[in-house]
Amino acid sequence: MFMLQEAELIRSEDAAIQAYLNESPETGIWALENYINALNRVIKEREIRNNKHLFLMISTKVTLREAYVRLALLYGKIGNEAKRKENFEKAFEYCDSMNIERELLEERLIQIVTTLDSKFKPLDEN
Numbered sequence: 728m729f730m731l732q733e734a735e736l737i738r739s740e741d742a743a744i745q746a747y748l749n750e751s752p753e754t755g756i757w758a759l760e761n762y763i764n765a766l767n768r769v770i771k772e773r774e775i776r777n778n779k780h781l782f783l784m785i786s787t788k789v790t791l792r793e794a795y796v797r798l799a800l801l802y803g804k805i806g807n808e809a810k811r812k813e814n815f816e817k818a819f820e821y822c823d824s825m826n827i828e829r830e831l832l833e834e835r836l837i838q839i840v841t842t843l844d845s846k847f848k849p850l851d852e853n
């Protein structure tokens with residue numbers, strides 16, 4: 728059952744990234760927020776002990792970090808600086824090293840996501 732649920736989450740992430748890349752910022756925001764909410768629900772369901780979770784195909788920490796960066800970038804596009812900052816703060820929570828200055832960490836996260844996005848291929852693409 729876990730694998731089927733994770734496969735559905737992967738398809739949902741794919742759709743959210745496609746919306747982020749190809750639709751209006753508002754549509755991308757809606758899709759990413761729905762994806763993040765769905766993933767967080769599953770994480771809560773699968774919590775076992777010591778804040779650990781059982782996932783077989785998804786690295787939740789990396790996936791959420793990238794989703795929050797994308798969301799921050801979209802909020803930046805529509806001029807909502809408060810939401811942009813809020814989502815970068817959420818992305819920072821999923822970073823291993825917090826010894827980096829926030830501004831440099833933000834730049835690095837944007838660079839990582841931009842590189843990933845330039846190589847993105849939808850699941851339904853052959």
